[in-house]
Amino acid sequence: MKRKVTLKQIAKELDVSISTVSKSLRDSSEISEDTRQKVQAFAKLYNYKPNLIALSLKNKKTKTIGIIIPEIVHHFFATVISGIEHVANENGYNVIVCLSDESFDKEVINMEMLANGSIDGFIMSLSKETQHKKDFHHITEVINQGMPVVMFDRVTNDILCDKVIIDDNLAAFEAVQSLIDNGFKKIALITTVDYVSVGKLRTEGYTKALHNNEIKLDENLILRIEDIDNCADQIENLIANNKVDAIFAVNELFAVTAIKAAGKLGLKVPEDIAVIGFTDGIISKYSSPSITTVSQNGIKMGAKAAKMLIERLESEDEEEEHYKTEVIETHLVVRESTPTL
């Protein structure tokens, strides 16, 4: 077992000072050609690599990005991480991932932990509980310390920082509009409880589409789901008790569950009932029938967020405090769960 070699050891071995070794390795002009080559050869032989922790301490830069998300077992978030990681890596950054498990407390603890020197900046998406409580002190605190934060997807207007989102409202509007354009009249909505920011916005898009087309909003056709694990029965009831001809679901899971429920009730998709989901993940692609859905490119969101963060980290003039909100475009991926439009 040969431990990592340090400058000090090289210096001792070569009988020169630490400074000389350091300068030699960094090709400083202060050092004679002779010494430089000697040191570099020795360093190479012993596979010297500078200790990154020591560098972090000295430079007050860790070259590490902290990611805080509610869940990783979630295709969308996984794609976002993938996007972040890629851009980060290209720029010499690592990513450290923390999961809030949708819990406010875990979110706070993780942020405080990472904020104590481990990272240069945050990329995050709010936990449900945080959105519910509307308590963002942990985030403002971090920002006040001069650490940049980029929020994505689940964001809040209460915090001033860079953001990457999609236009949830518009995307939902367009999806529902496309249903209306195809002659559907009784369109049900399966959505989340309102405090989830994106759920709320998508609901608004749905409402707007109906309103624009002078279709009366029927509260019976709107299902707000709190507990995603036991939504199957509720969805089945919705379909059984109302003669709906189409369903707009605010995520994949609701959509696929709706399709299963329809099948159970003897209804065919898309012939008897059309379904549009949200988020173009694994499920939509491989479900039978495959699901028409609003694609929300996680890779792009992650990549954009990482770019914004790194730019801010590497811009000298720190005080430019001009926060941007980037909107990633979405589009409808038409598959088998809707009639060919």
Added chain:
Amino acid sequence: MKRKVTLKQIAKELDVSISTVSKSLRDSSEISEDTRQKVQAFAKLYNYKPNLIALSLKNKKTKTIGIIIPEIVHHFFATVISGIEHVANENGYNVIVCLSDESFDKEVINMEMLANGSIDGFIMSLSKETQHKKDFHHITEVINQGMPVVMFDRVTNDILCDKVIIDDNLAAFEAVQSLIDNGFKKIALITTVDYVSVGKLRTEGYTKALHNNEIKLDENLILRIEDIDNCADQIENLIANNKVDAIFAVNELFAVTAIKAAGKLGLKVPEDIAVIGFTDGIISKYSSPSITTVSQNGIKMGAKAAKMLIERLESEDEEEEHYKTEVIETHLVVRESTPTL
């Protein structure tokens, strides 16, 4: 913007030495009650938190675990991370995630990067390319430096270290045996190319089951897929050209693709053709019909791997070099793609 406060600043402000501040905060008995309270009050007021980078440098421990996996957009790996993260967090560790993208070079670069002080130990799963090349020098090097490594799922016998796996061979055997027990005779296998360790083992399990039941191995019924993105046609051909009555697939994607292909050919699952997959992920659960599959508990694997790593990190007597290989149990999750067994 108020930057983080340091011991030095507190010391200056209170007109005592840095040592006194440090000791006060750590409740040293060397310090008088008076001073201690004064310092602690001040520290609390300014929300002092020790700088973790400085601690890492001093203690030569980062309390961080490095994870290197081929892909994150992969339900199984995501669940493993989730399992690792949970255990890590409970023990005061963070996780830093790097993706190899199935590339040998990226795997090497990431490992070397993290090995330079950023982490205390690795949890990793080999990239396809690494398995193909059988070049593990980067891993032995890290181990030789005294940094513990735990490998999971895609492991190799060429490296001595702790491992967490499932018994791929046995699990595949049992799955195929259950098909045979139910009267299926022409059982096709959809697998990966052989250098993927788990694919190879699962293939062996399939072979063994046939052999044990004196069913002749028909090479026409075995499909080895290299490029997962364009496997649909190959699978369709397999089914069209051979009168198979069941399919064993070594992952979810192959399984669901097989079901879709069967449907295209007018065959019903499970009536005309039964399908068993591997890995109990999102697809198996939500596909129609849902897929009978070998469950491989990623959360448990991750949790176990993290436990093993942390134990090794925190055991004083470093030299115990007694490496263990833990086998996580699997079981068959019976769903709709097989007749009720």
Added chain:
DNA sequence: TGTCAACACGAAAACGTTTTCGCAACACAA
């Protein structure tokens, strides 16, 4: 009054870097 502990605190080293500054040695010109 002199001795000795106990107490309370500070100085300094250490972790591994980078960088600024100072200095010795030497060459060269005046």
Added chain:
DNA sequence: TTGTGTTGCGAAAACGTTTTCGTGTTGACA
């Protein structure tokens, strides 16, 4: 011989901690 400039290197500070050891002040006791 003196002054000036260059070359090549080392000492030391700095980043923020923890910890060991040294030391000055007190109080008790003989």
